[in-house]
Amino acid sequence: MMRGSRLIALLTDFGWRDPFAGVMKGVIAGIAPRARVIDLCHDIEPHEIDQARFLLRSSVPYFPKGTIFVCVVDPGVGSARRALCVESGSRIFIGPDNGLFTEMLAETGARAREITNPRLRLPSVSQTFHGRDVFAPAAAHLASGVPPSRLGKLVRDPVRLPPLDPVRTGRRFWSGRVAHIDRFGNLITNLPAAEFLPPAVRGAAVKAGFQTITRVCRSYAEAPEGELFLIAGSSGAIEISLRQSSAAKKLGVAVGAPVDLEIW
Amino acid sequence: MMRGSRLIALLTDFGWRDPFAGVMKGVIAGIAPRARVIDLCHDIEPHEIDQARFLLRSSVPYFPKGTIFVCVVDPGVGSARRALCVESGSRIFIGPDNGLFTEMLAETGARAREITNPRLRLPSVSQTFHGRDVFAPAAAHLASGVPPSRLGKLVRDPVRLPPLDPVRTGRRFWSGRVAHIDRFGNLITNLPAAEFLPPAVRGAAVKAGFQTITRVCRSYAEAPEGELFLIAGSSGAIEISLRQSSAAKKLGVAVGAPVDLEIW
Amino acid sequence: MMRGSRLIALLTDFGWRDPFAGVMKGVIAGIAPRARVIDLCHDIEPHEIDQARFLLRSSVPYFPKGTIFVCVVDPGVGSARRALCVESGSRIFIGPDNGLFTEMLAETGARAREITNPRLRLPSVSQTFHGRDVFAPAAAHLASGVPPSRLGKLVRDPVRLPPLDPVRTGRRFWSGRVAHIDRFGNLITNLPAAEFLPPAVRGAAVKAGFQTITRVCRSYAEAPEGELFLIAGSSGAIEISLRQSSAAKKLGVAVGAPVDLEIW
Numbered sequence: 001m002m003r004g005s006r007l008i009a010l011l012t013d014f015g016w017r018d019p020f021a022g023v024m025k026g027v028i029a030g031i032a033p034r035a036r037v038i039d040l041c042h043d044i045e046p047h048e049i050d051q052a053r054f055l056l057r058s059s060v061p062y063f064p065k066g067t068i069f070v071c072v073v074d075p076g077v078g079s080a081r082r083a084l085c086v087e088s089g090s091r092i093f094i095g096p097d098n099g100l101f102t103e104m105l106a107e108t109g110a111r112a113r114e115i116t117n118p119r120l121r122l123p124s125v126s127q128t129f130h131g132r133d134v135f136a137p138a139a140a141h142l143a144s145g146v147p148p149s150r151l152g153k154l155v156r157d158p159v160r161l162p163p164l165d166p167v168r169t170g171r172r173f174w175s176g177r178v179a180h181i182d183r184f185g186n187l188i189t190n191l192p193a194a195e196f197l198p199p200a201v202r203g204a205a206v207k208a209g210f211q212t213i214t215r216v217c218r219s220y221a222e223a224p225e226g227e228l229f230l231i232a233g234s235s236g237a238i239e240i241s242l243r244q245s246s247a248a249k250k251l252g253v254a255v256g257a258p259v260d261l262e263i264w
Numbered sequence: 265m266m267r268g269s270r271l272i273a274l275l276t277d278f279g280w281r282d283p284f285a286g287v288m289k290g291v292i293a294g295i296a297p298r299a300r301v302i303d304l305c306h307d308i309e310p311h312e313i314d315q316a317r318f319l320l321r322s323s324v325p326y327f328p329k330g331t332i333f334v335c336v337v338d339p340g341v342g343s344a345r346r347a348l349c350v351e352s353g354s355r356i357f358i359g360p361d362n363g364l365f366t367e368m369l370a371e372t373g374a375r376a377r378e379i380t381n382p383r384l385r386l387p388s389v390s391q392t393f394h395g396r397d398v399f400a401p402a403a404a405h406l407a408s409g410v411p412p413s414r415l416g417k418l419v420r421d422p423v424r425l426p427p428l429d430p431v432r433t434g435r436r437f438w439s440g441r442v443a444h445i446d447r448f449g450n451l452i453t454n455l456p457a458a459e460f461l462p463p464a465v466r467g468a469a470v471k472a473g474f475q476t477i478t479r480v481c482r483s484y485a486e487a488p489e490g491e492l493f494l495i496a497g498s499s500g501a502i503e504i505s506l507r508q509s510s511a512a513k514k515l516g517v518a519v520g521a522p523v524d525l526e527i528w
Numbered sequence: 529m530m531r532g533s534r535l536i537a538l539l540t541d542f543g544w545r546d547p548f549a550g551v552m553k554g555v556i557a558g559i560a561p562r563a564r565v566i567d568l569c570h571d572i573e574p575h576e577i578d579q580a581r582f583l584l585r586s587s588v589p590y591f592p593k594g595t596i597f598v599c600v601v602d603p604g605v606g607s608a609r610r611a612l613c614v615e616s617g618s619r620i621f622i623g624p625d626n627g628l629f630t631e632m633l634a635e636t637g638a639r640a641r642e643i644t645n646p647r648l649r650l651p652s653v654s655q656t657f658h659g660r661d662v663f664a665p666a667a668a669h670l671a672s673g674v675p676p677s678r679l680g681k682l683v684r685d686p687v688r689l690p691p692l693d694p695v696r697t698g699r700r701f702w703s704g705r706v707a708h709i710d711r712f713g714n715l716i717t718n719l720p721a722a723e724f725l726p727p728a729v730r731g732a733a734v735k736a737g738f739q740t741i742t743r744v745c746r747s748y749a750e751a752p753e754g755e756l757f758l759i760a761g762s763s764g765a766i767e768i769s770l771r772q773s774s775a776a777k778k779l780g781v782a783v784g785a786p787v788d789l790e791i792w
Contacts, residue, residue, distance in 0.1 A: 007557050009550065015447035016280050016544050019323045022273065022304035026327035029271055029302065033328070038553045043545035046448055047508055059547045062660065063554035064561070075508060078483025127483050129498030132326065183543035184574055219606025219655050234657030244575055244603060279711035280544050283587045286537065286568035290591035293535050293566065297592070310712055311772055339772060342747025391747050393762030396590065 006143045008037045009063055011056055012072040012131060013044035020129070024070070024136040027122070031140035040069070047075040049099055051255055054164055054179040054190065057103045058235035060091060070131070070139045071095035078127035083115035083134050084158055085142075085151050092148065094139045096130070099161035106160075116152035164190050166261065174261040178208070179237065181255055185246025186239045189259050193232035196263055206230055207260040208240055209251035220244075270299045270407045273327055275320055276336040276395060277308035284393070288334070288400040291386070295404035304333070311339040313363055315519050318428055318443040318454065321367045322499035324355060334395070334403045335359035342391035347379035347398050348422055349406075349415050356412065358403045360394070363425035370424075380416035428454050430525065438525040442472070443501065445519055449510025450503045453523050457496035460527055470494055471524040472504055473515035484508075534671045536565045537591055539584055540600040540659060541572035548657070552598070552664040555650070559668035568597070575603040577627055579783055582692055582707040582718065585631045586763035588619060598659070598667045599623035606655035611643035611662050612686055613670075613679050620676065622667045624658070627689035634688075644680035692718050694789065702789040706736070707765065709783055713774025714767045717787050721760035724791055734758055735788040736768055737779035748772075 008028060014020035025037050040059055044052045052073045060069070074081075074096040082097040088110035093101050097114070104110060115121075115134060120141045125133040138151055166176035166189075174196070180188040187208060196204055198216055205214045215229040223229045223243040228250065233239035240247045240259075248254075272292060278284035289301050304323055308316045316337045324333070338345075338360040346361040352374035357365050361378070368374060379385075379398060384405045389397040402415055430440035430453075438460070444452040451472065460468055461480055469478045479493040487493045487507040492514065497503035504511045504523075512518075536556060542548035553565050568587055572580045580601045588597070602609075602624040610625040616638035621629050625642070632638060643649075643662060648669045653661040666679055694704035694717075702724070708716040715736060724732055725744055733742045743757040751757045751771040756778065761767035768775045768787075776782075 007561075009554065011547075013447075017305075017307035018444075018446045019275075019305040019319050020446075022302055023323050023326045025302045026273065026304070026323065026331070029300070029331075030326070030328040033271075036557070038550055038557065040550035040554070041545075041547040055547050059551050059554065062551045062558070064558040067554070067557075076483075076485045079485035081485075126498040127496060128503075132498065180546075182546045182548075183541075219604075221604045221607035221609075232655060234654040234660065239656075277711075281569075281571035282708075282710045283539075283569040283583050284710075286566055287587050287590045289566045290537065290568070290587065290595070293564070293595075294590070294592040297535075340747075340749045343749035345749075390762040391760060392767075396762065 006032070006035045007064060007067045008035050008139050008143055009040045009067055009069045010037065010042065011040045011044070011052060011069060012042045013046050013048065013052070014042050014072065014131070016042055020131060023132050027132055027136040028140040028143070031137055032144040035140060035143035044073050045255055047073060048255060049073050049161065050164065051180055052100055053103055053161070056100070057164070058237075063091065065090040068092045068094065068139045068142055070135050071100050072131040072135055073100060074098065074130065077130050082155070083130065083138070084155075085113045085115055085138060085148055086158070087111050087148055092142060094135050097159050099159045101158065102160045103164070105158055112155050112158040113148060114152045114155045117150060120146065120151060166191050172263050174263075176259045176261055178253055178255055178257045178259060181248045185248040186233070186241045187247050187251070187253065187259075188233055188235060189238045189240065191238040191259065191261055193236060193238045196261060197230060197232055197238060201263040203264050204230065204238075205262045206238065206240060208257065209253045211251060213240055270296070271302065271328060271331045272299050272403050272407055273302045273304040273331055273333045274306065275304045275308070275316060275333060276306050277310050277312065277316070278306050278336065278395070280306055284395060287396050291396055291400040292404040292407070295401055296408040299404060299407035308337050309519055311337060312519060313337050313425065314428060314441075315444055316364055317367055317425070320364070321428070322501075324353075327355065329354040332356045332358065332403045332406055334399050335364050336395040336399055337364060338362065338394065341394050346419070347394065347402070349377045349379050349402060349412055350422070351375050351412055356406060358399050361423050363423045365422065366424045367428070369422055376419050376422040377412060378416045378419050381414060384410065384415055430455050436527050438527075440523045440525060442517055442519055442521045442523060445512045449512040450497070450505045451511050451515065451517065451523075452497055452499060453502045453504065455502040455523065455525055457500060457502045460525060461494060461496055461502060465527040467528050468494065469526045470502065470504060472521065473517045475515060477504055534560070534563045535592060535595045536563050536667050536671055537568045537595055537597045538565065538570065539568045539572070539580060539597060540570050541574050541576065541580070542570050542600065542659070544570055548659060551660050555660055555664045556668040556671070559665055560672040563668060563671035572601050573783055575601060576783060577601050577689065578692060579708055580628055581631055581689070584628070585692070586765075591619070593618040596620045596622065596667045596670055598663050599628050600659040600663055601628060602626065602658065605658050610683070611658065611666070612683075613641045613643050613666060613676055614686070615639050615676055620670060622663050625687050627687045629686065630688045631692070633686055640683050640686040641676060642680045642683050645678060648674065648679055694719050700791050702791075704787045704789060706781055706783055706785045706787060709776045713776040714761070714769045715775050715779065715781065715787075716761055716763060717766045717768065719766040719787065719789055721764060721766045724789060725758060725760055725766060729791040731792050732758065732766075733790045734766065734768060736785065737781045739779060741768055
């Protein structure tokens with residue numbers, strides 16, 4: 001097994017204040033002592049599957065091939081929802097079958113397995129923490145060379161959620177969402193900048209909260225003080241920003257809030 | 265020395281906003297370049313030794329044998345309190361002698377040493393940051409193959425605190441505590457679920473804040489909206505939860521708050 | 529290249545809630561699979577360059593020689609500001625040319641290069657996330673053995689900011705700043721304790737907010753309940769503390785606030 005596959009990345013809504021992520025790493029270290037673990041993000045809003053999908057999609061290309069992603073945003077833990085292993089684009093994704101991997105399943109050649117092999121999980125499985133008892137052990141076994149086929153059988157009907165893309169509502173109009181808000185208060189939308197910002201279009205107006213923003217800047221430094229502006233963010237999406245301040249606070253909106261786009 | 269012992273886990277009340285944990289890792293990397301470090305938890309409430317004991321006890325079994333735990337919840341730093349190395353259950357615990365390791369000391373064959381060897385600490389020891397100057401170096405030296413006996417002499421009277429267990433207050437009554445509150449607002453009590461929840465008992469009533477909870481659920485998904493319920497948590501303790509919401513906010517209680525249990 | 533140089537430490541104002549640091553680690557893992565990464569601190573106040581300088585200066589000595597520091601506090605990202613690689617004191621510093629490395633540049637023999645080699649960055653460079661696209665790749669290439677000279681040419685005029693030291697305002701008077709506030713609410717000033725606290729002086733009075741503090745303690749444990757006191761902090765600076773409570777809350781001051789010192 002190639003060395004790159006020994007990298008495990010964690011994406012969860014566990015936050016940093018609890019020992020959840022640390023205990024998952026302890027479990028991984030016990031099964032795959034040489035695997036390396038990267039915390040991709042633990043601050044998905046509790047149970048916000050769409051936010052996790054968005055951040056996963058924009059982060060995955062920056063990780064080496066063979067990386068195993070363990071994704072735990074899992075309001076259905078302990079219910080009958082399946083545990084899933086998705087092989088997609090030379091990377092592997094482990095987590096609950098609740099739509100988290102919709103984008104990965106859309107890739108050519110992607111395939112999903114239900115994780116059922118009791119030898120590849122902890123001997124005792126709790127009702128509330130499959131990150132520790134099921135997903136971390138599965139990832140660690142893969143990292144130590146176990147082939148995915150040992151986890152369980154292929155399934156044809158993994159859960160798929162509606163696409164993350166904005167919806168066209170008129171010839172020049174689109175309806176999007178706030179996909180994420182970063183530490184600086186930048187609102188990351190699901191509107192692709194390459195399609196909807198100049199030079200692709202002559203101009204764009206984005207409505208969020210009670211404001212409409214039309215100014216477009218190429219960098220934070222060129223933005224005027226105190227005025228909201230649009231910028232092509234690092235994930236390729238339109239972001240609403242405020243120089244050295246929080247656009248989210250100024251607009252009073254949260255993850256999931258609608259953003260309306262008009263282009264001309 | 266076996267490879268497993270090169271794993272160091274950190275449990276502190278340092279939080280994530282300061283360079284404290286990062287500097288400890290720098291110190292470890294300088295002494296034991298091949299040691300691997302896992303952040304178990306840095307968000308113990310400042311100076312809450314009992315919370316640290318509880319989380320340590322429930323996390324340790326998930327780490328491989330030979331793991332070295334550095335635990336720093338240390339209101340007495342800079343005073344005459346001793347620095348301790350406890351060998352217990354094929355794992356090692358490094359930290360202040362203030363009761364943090366009460367549970368580890370109760371294991372058969374456990375032994376404690378005072379860390380006194382000036383060669384195994386940083387040349388200059390501050391009054392306020394023994395995590396960096398004393399505990400991280402001690403752990404790193406152990407990880408690089410130094411035997412515990414080099415740290416200092418055995419001591420017979422390490423500090424032990426009262427047990428974390430609930431207190432029986434009547435034939436069917438127990439008095440417990442909120443041991444931890446997780447990111448989701450679940451209240452983790454010190455009441456063992458295997459002993460006090462069905463099927464071990466016919467029914468249970470837990471009083472916390474001004475409410476009494478009797479509903480028991482097997483998973484978050486089966487819980488009714490808006491109603492507090494009891495569940496066997498992943499640490500084996502009874503947890504008070506609210507589906508997709510914060511039980512802690514609803515009840516207005518904090519770590520250490522009393523929870524009263526009645527069983528029938 | 530020696531093994532020690534394969535250690536990369538990250539200091540940013542990215543916080544922990546976003547995938548920024550995680551994605552940087554993914555990029556590093558793709559270029560330098562054997563490099564090890566330590567999170568020194570991600571909670572610099574957004575855009576607070578002086579706070580980053582202060583924490584960097586006090587943390588660097590605890591990291592092994594050869595460590596590569598990637599420092600991203602970068603309000604000018606996407607503007608014409610240069611990307612810098614500073615070799616100083618047998619360590620390497622990568623980040624924006626905005627004064628972050630003033631202290632490192634002051635070391636004997638320090639030299640700075642502009643990072644310009646397009647082969648040592650990601651193929652596509654965003655306007656807003658050079659941590660991922662420029663700085664992490666540069667550090668990873670150095671960690672994998674590329675010599676700094678390949679990054680770009682030496683520059684003679686890297687940005688230098690005014691010193692972090694306090695300013696003398698009278699024979700017995702100095703004007704300083706709150707350089708950092710830690711998780712416990714301790715105010716870390718830029719006043720060197722070895723110079724301004726007993727036994728170096730007979731006594732000291734520090735004014736912060738509306739209070740003047742003259743009590744000096746050698747440890748938190750020896751401090752009286754409820755009374756602000758001065759202590760020699762672990763970074764060598766005078767700290768204003770309150771036993772088992774937050775001095776910052778009591779004084780109502782923030783990072784950057786003035787602290788006036790009188791000695792006698």
